[in-house]
Amino acid sequence: MSRPPAPADAEAAARLIAFGMRPKQLPGRDVVYADLVRRYGEDSGFKQLTHAVAAGLGLMVLEVSMQAGAVLAATDESVFEIKMDSYARQSKIRERRDTEKVLHGLVHLATAALGYPRPDDLANDTYIGRVSVEQVDGVVREACRILDERAARAEANNDPLADAPELEQAWRAYARRPAAAATKDGRLAADTTRGMVARALRFLSEQGFLVPVSGEQGGTYRTTPRYQVQVRELAADAAFDELLALDVVSVGGDGDGGGSLRAATSETL
């Protein structure tokens, strides 16, 4: 582009991003939005301009499509970033704060894992997953059971060391936390795993990533294309990179042969 962008183009690009900030608004329901999405797909100059406007705001454009709309992500230190510290329960003791963070992170990870059980589901644009509070908690507890059995098979004493709580494995902290607890007024206690899952699912539905379907199983939701993009294009890789850095997984999967629902456990079948 030799000439500077026209003010009208800049406005249109900013408007597309503004639409992306309203996660529940979809191109299918708004003519102006749909036009902008179409223009983004056809006009590479407009696409670049949109990316530039987003970058200036501290945002990243993950995908713009008719199904998902404009899917944005916050860059580090952006005003749009959702801080885990404000999401997780505040605790003065550092270890306990870490535990809370890990548990909340695991709940979100399990929600995605249940929403897209196979790699294929994550890759398939038309796939719509279903999650419920009961199932998400069940998925993590099931994984805990697998790890417990694996630990039992190793036959070494693997009870956590009493004076090094930070070395305790994450699954033990999850398994120990009660699934449900009765409170005096009959509400679901927030620091139980089911309370955490319910909170995560409600939060994701406010973000336009899930849509409530029914109240069954503690609350049942279906996934949206937006969530799929978010998990596939950003979240899964971000977490995977961290795990690669820790050298606990390898690229190409640990012998899953591609497309298994439960790669690490398929040896049992």
Next chain:
Amino acid sequence: MLIGAGGPDEGLARRLKALACTAPLHDLDARKAKLDWADATVYQMAEIALHTIDQVTIAMDFDTGADHQQVANRLLPFIAAQAPHRTPGEHARVARWVLDNLINVGTTDRGFRRVYGSVDGEGRYQRRAFDFKLLVELAARDGEVYLRATDEAINVLVGALDTDVESAQIAAEVKLENLISRGRLADAKLAAEQARYRTVQYGETLRAKLDATRRDVRSVDWEREVPELLDAALTHIESRFRAETAILKNITASRDEAEDPDRKRRAAELVDIVGDCVRRHTQLQSRLQAAGAVFRAEQDRQQFSGPPQRAAIDLFGQLLLPTLALPLADAVPPAQSFFHAATGIGVPTVPSLSALVSLLLRPAPEREQLVGEVPDPELTPAEETDRYSDEQWRYADELLDLPEVPRRLSGLLAEARRADPAVARLVALRALHAYGPEVGGAVRQGERRVLLALDDGTPLDDPEFGGADLLLQSAAVGSGSDATLQSETEEVA
């Protein structure tokens, strides 16, 4: 003591863990005297606790169990028998207290942790934490919370630590038959109850397997493990059925023939228990028969997929499982980065003036369904509170040690100020404190003397402090019953 066997002693660790499971029960009796809402020393808390675990275990069904209120209600007759003259309200409160303590309400994890030592392969002594629960709360399909007893609790209760479920059941059964043939009904009842717990435990194992299958067919070995389990369970039920029918016939006869009303009653109880065992076995059997259908239905539902259309990550196998296996400290970065990336963006809210006004005028919203428990404040100890150094305190002590003759505050201040102006301030403060000395407190703490101050109306002439020029003297404190002050005080007055 612990080191000596050379290698790691698993039996020792096992016994220590078994011992740990009983600790919460002893703890109840240790703490009952401190309860402020009742004089609870008349209650045998450990007995009530065992009875509670009993009640929860008996109510445990294949799918659900009893809720808190039901269990508490069933405990009432037992508690009332211990203290008949107390009010029913107090009995209910004791039931609730024991129940809450067995769940360990108030802790985040609602469980217990005991530290035990073990010697590792290299002979090093290490402290390890053993986490266990006695009663757990689970949510039923309808959202109600109900109770289940854990394996630890059942093991503690029936005293069959570290034994195989099935062999324990056979042993109990043989014992039962023997006892009945010898006419020892009280023991027979105990054995029958034990057999029933075993049955419940057996059902639990199966329920866990079926639950896992419902979540993911591949997590359970349906090729060998489960068919073997089902076979074993069916054979087991068959033999139990025969045994129980025989026992039932035997004790029904003994019930009908018994002359002694007490013996008759106990035999009748036994008939009930064995009848319940038979009912439970029937239930277990129908579950076993349905197990295959569950597998097929789940396999259909969780059908296998074709090759992926584009490279994507297996979220469960490549992210969730490895993250769960990490130590807590290492799990923070992956968990946090996934959270950041998967929760999208938060748009800062900027209220417009008109919106803000209506926001402020809006009535307080109903509390959300999940507002959470009020977190306990975690207090950090205050930093350095000592304003005066030890040196200054010592000097002030010297100045205020006045056993013989009373002195005026003005003189003391002047002397203190010559050494250190801060000491003068400390002396003034202590003199002020001595104006209303806590003699009772000094006696309790076993102090020998206490500083007394008296105002005789002389005003204090001092550049820094104002008020009365107090007369100060140390008075000896008697340790007698009246803690009488001795003669010196009169002199001052």
